[in-house]
Amino acid sequence: MERRTIGAGALAVGAVGLGCMPMSWAYSASRQRGDESVRAVHRALDLGVTLLDTADMYGPFTNELLLGRVLKERRAEAFVSTKVGLLVGDKHIVANGRPGYVKRACDASLRRLQTDVIDLYQLHRADPEVPVEETWGAMAELVQAGKVRALGLCALGARGGRRSGARLHDATLRQLQRVQQVFPVSAVQAELSVWSPEALEALLPWCEARGVGFLAAMPLGNGFLTGTLTPGEGFEPDDVRARHPRFTAEMMAANQPIVAGLRRIARRHGEEVTAAQVALAWVLSRGRHVVPVPGTKRGRWAAENAGAVDVRLSAEDLAELGRLPAAQGSWD
Numbered sequence: 345m346e347r348r349t350i351g352a353g354a355l356a357v358g359a360v361g362l363g364c365m366p367m368s369w370a371y372s373a374s375r376q377r378g379d380e381s382v383r384a385v386h387r388a389l390d391l392g393v394t395l396l397d398t399a400d401m402y403g404p405f406t407n408e409l410l411l412g413r414v415l416k417e418r419r420a421e422a423f424v425s426t427k428v429g430l431l432v433g434d435k436h437i438v439a440n441g442r443p444g445y446v447k448r449a450c451d452a453s454l455r456r457l458q459t460d461v462i463d464l465y466q467l468h469r470a471d472p473e474v475p476v477e478e479t480w481g482a483m484a485e486l487v488q489a490g491k492v493r494a495l496g497l498c499a500l501g502a503r504g505g506r507r508s509g510a511r512l513h514d515a516t517l518r519q520l521q522r523v524q525q526v527f528p529v530s531a532v533q534a535e536l537s538v539w540s541p542e543a544l545e546a547l548l549p550w551c552e553a554r555g556v557g558f559l560a561a562m563p564l565g566n567g568f569l570t571g572t573l574t575p576g577e578g579f580e581p582d583d584v585r586a587r588h589p590r591f592t593a594e595m596m597a598a599n600q601p602i603v604a605g606l607r608r609i610a611r612r613h614g615e616e617v618t619a620a621q622v623a624l625a626w627v628l629s630r631g632r633h634v635v636p637v638p639g640t641k642r643g644r645w646a647a648e649n650a651g652a653v654d655v656r657l658s659a660e661d662l663a664e665l666g667r668l669p670a671a672q673g674s675w676d
Contacts, residue, residue, distance in 0.1 A: 345392030346653050348635050350557030351494055351530025355463065357423045359628060359653050361395030361559065362388045362646060363639030368407035373582050376641060378410055385414045387643035389421050391650040397533075397559065397637045399427035399468055400453050401437070408456035416458045425531075425559075426453050427498060429468040429479070441471030443482035450486050464531055466496035467523075476519055477526050484527035495527060496559070499534035499547065513547040520550065529556050533637070536560035536630070538569060538623050539590075539602055539671035544630070552631055563627045563636035564649075565671075568596070570620040571603045588673075595673035605668045609661050617655055620645075624652035626665055 346359040365371075367381035385396065396414075398407045408426060415422060428449045431440050453462065465483055470476040486492040499516040513534065520529060532551050536543045540562065551558045564570055566585055575596035579586040589595060606619035613622070620638075627636040638649045657665075 345650065348557075348632060350464065350559075350633075350635070352528060352555045355423065355494055355530065355557075357395040357635060358392045358650075359635060360393055360624065360650050361397055361425075361635050361637035362393050362649075363561070363637045364396055364398045364407055364411060365402050366639040367410060367641040369402040369404075371583050371585075371639075371641075373580065380643075381410055381641045382413055384641055384643040384646050385411065386418070388646040388650065389414070389418055391647060393646065393650050394421065394423045395425060395559075395635060395637065396422050397425045398457075399430070399466075400449055400456075401427070401430045401432050401468065404432040405452075405456060408453055412456050412458040419459055423463045424457060424459060425464040425466060425496070426457065426462055427466040427468040428453070428483075429471065439469045439471040439473075441467070441474040441476065441479035443474075443478055446479060446482040447486065450491055454491060461491060461493060463493045464496050465492040465494070466498050466531070466533060468498050469500070470519060476522055480523040480526045487527070494530035496531035496533060496557075497523065497529055498561075499532060499543075511546060512542040513545070517546060517550060524554075529554075531557040531559055533559040533561050535562045536627055536634075536636075537563045537565045538606065538626050538665060538668065539565050539599065548630060548634070552633055556633070558631070558634045560627045560630075560634055560636040562639075563624055564620055564638050565623070566591070568599065569603065569606060569623040570618070571607060575600070590671060590673035592673070598672045602668050602671065605664065609657070609664060612661070613655055618648060620648060621652040621655050622657070622661075622665075624649060625655040625657050626662070628652065629657055629662060 347356045348359045398411055431438050483495050534543045576593035585591040606622045610617040610619050610622045624636050640646050
């Protein structure tokens with residue numbers, strides 16, 4: 345697989361990553377099967393998908409344990425990315441950025457992942473009670489201790505830190521400017537897809553100008569851009585899409601023209617090319633510092649996602665994608 349680099353340290357990864365969250369968290373618990381997910385990770389590694397993205401809160405903890413089963417055998421083939429900063433309680437999630445906690449959490453992640461070093465340690469969310477510089481400083485000490493190779497920051501969501509009239513990522517940019525003074529940022533993770541292109545406005549250019557890698561979260565729009573979801577079919581109560589405004593039956597029907605456009609372009613590239621691969625190819629075309637991280641728990645989809653690197657969109661394709669209607673419904 346084509347390789348891309350993350351950060352000034354030139355950390356090399358496969359051009360498409362693997363988001364491991366759906367294997368243990370946020371999506372249809374009844375369909376989560378550990379052995380099947382382990383096989384999916386192995387399949388991804390076989391195809392050159394090296395970046396495995398997880399977090400201690402996924403499960404919580406069970407996602408890292410699952411990856412540890414694979415890393416015990418294939419650590420040298422993987423680029424391990426995990427996150428710190430969020431604690432999962434009973435029906436609530438809180439931020440914890442205290443330096444002592446960050447260091448303990450890193451040690452716990454290392455044990456679960458069965459590795460001596462984390463390639464990319466990301467701050468999931470800043471703690472509003474702790475200056476972000478203090479949290480980032482503790483993470484930098486982990487790099488100096490040899491437990492972590494590089495640091496990354498996850499962008500605030502649509503609701504987090506949003507001021508009236510502000511652009512979506514203004515709060516994240518302010519955080520980046522602060523932590524960059526403490527220790528270099530190697531990667532930023534934020535949502536980026538055909539139907540959520542907001543990162544193109546300011547966040548992606550910020551990364552490109554500084555040699556910072558960009559991990560595109562949810563590049564398939566929580567599954568919508570694959571064209572495999574049926575409007576009105578519904579989701580299990582524990583599935584995040586059951587509460588997402590874009591996944592009501594009405595909004596899914598209204599956004600079908602986006603999927604139709606992806607399918608139309610896919611057909612031009614061959615019978616085997618899918619809407620999902622076109623959606624990922626669009627993300628890949630945003631810059632050599634961009635790595636889409638689609639989530640899945642099945643080897644079949646991991647293989648399809650990896651195949652997106654072979655889809656080369658033409659200028660005509662990109663122009664047509666740019667003319668697709670804006671998505672209806674949002675977190676706001």
